[in-house]
Amino acid sequence: MKPAKLVILIFSLLTLPNGAKGGDIVSTPSDVRIYEAYIKQFEKQKDKPFGEILINTAKYFLGKPYVAYTLEIPDTERMVVNLREFDCTTFVENCIALSQVTKSGDFSYNNYLRTLMTMRYRDGEVAGYTSRLHYTSDWIYENEKHGLLRDISSETGGEKVKKDINFMTTHPQLYKHLKNNARNIEELDKIEKDISKRNAYEILPIAAIYNNQHKIRTGDIIVFATSVTGLDYSHIGIAYWQNKELHFIHASSSAKQVVIEKKTLPDYCKTSKSCTGITILRINQK
Structure with missing residues (x-):
């Protein structure tokens, strides 16, 4: 599978719940299309229990390729959106974020980006390589702290x-x-x-x-x-x-x-x- 050409999308007005502002977001048109197709199918599941939405979301991505280091890009740290392929952590993160978006009823792409960023980065802000929650124990601590x-x-x-x-x-x-x-x-x-x-x-x-x-x-x-x-x-x-x-x-x-x-x-x-x-x-x- 040839890697899709990356497009950097800048969401300068993306404001997170704690007031932190998002930086550049690396995505592709394919990711947006996958997101839109997911929402079209899952918006009807809004009223189901969260656990059911989460497991249905996980099943939705069965067969998607495993690829390591999908978040590692050259130069400046940016939040990477990749719904085409996953490592074990990005799979779980995306399943949770997509399920939260479904449950919230706000199906906008910005809401998905905001939700994913809040989960992946310390204080929900992209502020360099070390702002990403690299260790899972740190990821647990931070996400437990803000109530996820x-x-x-x-x-x-x-x-x-x-x-x-x-x-x-x-x-x-x-x-x-x-x-x-x-x-x-x-x-x-x-x-x-x-x-x-x-x-x-x-x-x-x-x-x-x-x-x-x-x-x-x-x-x-x-x-x-x-x-x-x-x-x-x-x-x-x-x-x-x-x-x-x-x-x-x-x-x-x-x-x-x-x-x-x-x-x-x-x-x-x-x-x-x-x-x-x-x-x-x-x-x-x-």
Whole structure:
């Protein structure tokens, strides 16, 4: 698949709920068309429960390609809109944002952009590379703070785990905007230290998933903790009960597309080389 030609759209009047203003947004005409087609189909679902809209949205994108690093663009940080292909995080972010837009009844493209930006960036503002919420634990913290979701891991048998987060600054060569950029490394080092100090890392261990899975609902967000030193999580998906078994929908790097995972959630974690457990997030429904 050839990459679509990117078009930079500037929404200078885009104002976020907290008053922050959006910067340049990288999008393509194809993304706008996909959004419009989605809204045409989903605007009729406005009155359905949020969890149902979310899982229907996830299914809408089944078969879409998995592509890594879709948010990494040259030069200045801009918010990237890409509904053509996903990594695991952008898949979940877009499913939540699109579902929120559907539920709100404001089907404008600006509302979608505003919603996605608020979720992806600290304080909802694009202010350089380090304003993006790179670490999932930071993404959870910020989105829980402004009321999007709540971490229910402790309610499902989870336990607090202490872990120092520093993977990105100890491996700057792996990141385009950290390699040879001392300022970004310095700023991210402060962020990593703040994440580590919070000690808010709630994990349901692998051995406890099966006996507690009944507490997980379709539409909950499942985040997979990793044993990799300095890293909090390595994957994310959306819980989905199918034929009385708990699975999840995700953008799979192994399948190279968005899929309903064939393995059950407990089996997936058991057979993973690095998974140490899961964090369960529940979207707050308005």
